Amino acid sequence: MERCYLITGASSDIGVHFFRRLVQKSQQTNESCRVFAQYRTSDEQLRAALDEQSHVTLDCYRCDLSNIDDLQAWIGHLREQHVMPTHILHLAAPQFAYMRLKELNWQRCQQGMDVAVRSFAFLLQEFLPKMAKAHYGRIAAMLTAYTIGTPPKYMCDYVTAKYALLGFVRAAASEYAGKGVTINALSPNMMETKFLSNIDARSIEMNAQGSAMRRNISLDETCAALEYLLADEASYLQGVNLNLSGGDRM
Numbered sequence: 001m002e003r004c005y006l007i008t009g010a011s012s013d014i015g016v017h018f019f020r021r022l023v024q025k026s027q028q029t030n031e032s033c034r035v036f037a038q039y040r041t042s043d044e045q046l047r048a049a050l051d052e053q054s055h056v057t058l059d060c061y062r063c064d065l066s067n068i069d070d071l072q073a074w075i076g077h078l079r080e081q082h083v084m085p086t087h088i089l090h091l092a093a094p095q096f097a098y099m100r101l102k103e104l105n106w107q108r109c110q111q112g113m114d115v116a117v118r119s120f121a122f123l124l125q126e127f128l129p130k131m132a133k134a135h136y137g138r139i140a141a142m143l144t145a146y147t148i149g150t151p152p153k154y155m156c157d158y159v160t161a162k163y164a165l166l167g168f169v170r171a172a173a174s175e176y177a178g179k180g181v182t183i184n185a186l187s188p189n190m191m192e193t194k195f196l197s198n199i200d201a202r203s204i205e206m207n208a209q210g211s212a213m214r215r216n217i218s219l220d221e222t223c224a225a226l227e228y229l230l231a232d233e234a235s236y237l238q239g240v241n242l243n244l245s246g247g248d249r250m
Helices: 013-029 044-049 068-080 106-134 156-176 201-210 219-229
Strands: 003-008 033-039 056-062 087-090 137-142 181-188 241-244
Touching (some): 013 056, 068 106, 106 137, 106 156, 137 219, 156 241
Parallel strands (some): 003 033, 033 056
């Protein structure tokens, strides 16, 4: 069975890194796969990661997931292409920034919910029944270590959207348990990526020094965990929120 990956937020640092590892693996195993990648601004890094000797076919689609018309157009495009994903990786998230509760901007909160939850819900509504019929599917969503234990201050919109996504992951996992489809989530500690471009560098360094590992988590470590959740060997995991906090949260 040829593997077919559907990836949201594919142009993010973690998305590009995951794709590079996918290309490398295809070169090592000589196994072909198709990747349907959603991006918001540029697909340049994704296309640059392709190698002439790789066995990966890449289809990039520009889509603003906070826009319902864009989202439905992308799903329509996938339907027209008769896409049948074996793996769905949901990485999309709005740009992160600190916000006090008294400064709550509901439009921004709603945008976060639309990107994190609504887009994922619409995609699963389209493809989960088909995966269940094929009795195979691997689905993983990116959350945050802040969904474990006490969340930090000044992140109400971000934490709310991630908790909502966790709730949806578990509800979907419960409904599709025993049908050959696994639906899980990953909650990593802070990664030093462009996603944090609105955060002061001192705060990022303080987070690293305050962690049990005395560092922030790497892209390789995060991608390895995502690969595990999407692997055949993880067939017994269902509705799991995998803790990747290095001992900071239990």
